[in-house]
Amino acid sequence: MKLKIALQRSGRLSDGSTGLLRKCGIGFSNGLGKLRAEAADFPLEIFFLRDDDIPDYVADGVADIGIVGENVIAENPKAVDTIEKLGFGRCRLSLAVPKGFEYSELSQLAGKKIATSYPNILREYFASRGVSADIHEISGSVEIAPSIGLADAVCDLVSSGSTLFSNGLREVETVMSSEAVLIRRRDLETEQQAILDKLLFRIRSVKAAAQNKYILLNAPVERVDEIKRLLPGMRSPSMVPLADEGWVSLHSVVSETDFWEVVDALKNAGAEGILVLSIDQMIR
Ligand code: ATP
Ligand code: ZN
Numbered sequence: 001m002k003l004k005i006a007l008q009r010s011g012r013l014s015d016g017s018t019g020l021l022r023k024c025g026i027g028f029s030n031g032l033g034k035l036r037a038e039a040a041d042f043p044l045e046i047f048f049l050r051d052d053d054i055p056d057y058v059a060d061g062v063a064d065i066g067i068v069g070e071n072v073i074a075e076n077p078k079a080v081d082t083i084e085k086l087g088f089g090r091c092r093l094s095l096a097v098p099k100g101f102e103y104s105e106l107s108q109l110a111g112k113k114i115a116t117s118y119p120n121i122l123r124e125y126f127a128s129r130g131v132s133a134d135i136h137e138i139s140g141s142v143e144i145a146p147s148i149g150l151a152d153a154v155c156d157l158v159s160s161g162s163t164l165f166s167n168g169l170r171e172v173e174t175v176m177s178s179e180a181v182l183i184r185r186r187d188l189e190t191e192q193q194a195i196l197d198k199l200l201f202r203i204r205s206v207k208a209a210a211q212n213k214y215i216l217l218n219a220p221v222e223r224v225d226e227i228k229r230l231l232p233g234m235r236s237p238s239m240v241p242l243a244d245e246g247w248v249s250l251h252s253v254v255s256e257t258d259f260w261e262v263v264d265a266l267k268n269a270g271a272e273g274i275l276v277l278s279i280d281q282m283i284r
Pocket of ligand 1: 009010012069070179
């Protein structure tokens with residue numbers, strides 16, 4: 001028995017999705033234009049689809065699991081479970097107005113025409129804030145709507161904001177934040193759930209690894225106690241004597257979020273020759 005996974009065929013989530021599987025040790029060939037692939041060394045069959053179709057395919061059981069943006073599920077809820085955030089494809093759905101619009105609060109958009117591909121999320125957002133706007137659904141190129149006189153403002157997905165900027169728009173409110181998530185159909189068989197659990201274990205190891213760095217450094221023996229306190233590690237740092245007496249090499253794992261603070265503190269405590277490596281998998 002195999003587990004069937006649906007991934008975006010070509011778009012912003014494609015590299016992240018196939019990259020994640022590869023980091024999980026799952027190899028497959030995905031030649032351009034291929035719609036289907038079999039994993040070489042894991043009971044997984046991969047379908048490459050348009051992202052908007054993925055929730056339906058999973059709900060209908062054509063695929064068992066899939067990777068999509070949270071925004072797609074929020075706009076069009078289906079009978080699927082969201083089981084894991086994946087840490088890539090991060091973006092936000094934002095309201096933006098033309099640069100000349102002196103925006104200070106949402107009520108200024110009352111009665112205004114707003115172009116978006118996410119009418120359901122946006123309607124809910126306005127309703128929950130007691131503002132009523134005129135929402136126009138368009139399927140693409142939302143950012144040009146104000147300049148061609150189609151709308152007064154837009155609500156669109158943004159990551160850097162450069163597309164908005166180059167269209168003379170300014171981001172004023174975040175309607176929702178989104179990242180890629182793993183979804184599952186609701187009636188998986190026991191054997192498929194077991195394959196999914198195995199995959200999830202690997203995904204979590206890859207995610208943990210991405211949030212941590214492996215660090216090696218040299219330290220004078222008399223400063224080791226102080227330096228050890230700065231290096232939490234998975235248990236405690238490994239310590240290896242150097243050929244030069246009075247020096248040791250310490251190896252540990254530090255979280256990416258406080259990484260630079262730790263490095264500064266280590267330097268101040270006398271650490272030298274600090275090396276930092278990325279981690280492929282981290283099994284806890
Ligand atoms: P498809 O042909 O598969 O329908 P698409 O054009 O609808 O592709 P993409 O633009 O590739 O989709 O976006 C896919 C997902 O990537 C979005 O739903 C969103 O979750 C995420 N994403 C991340 N950053 C951005 C961004 N700057 N703009 C749009 N989507 C983004
Ligand atoms: Zn799409």
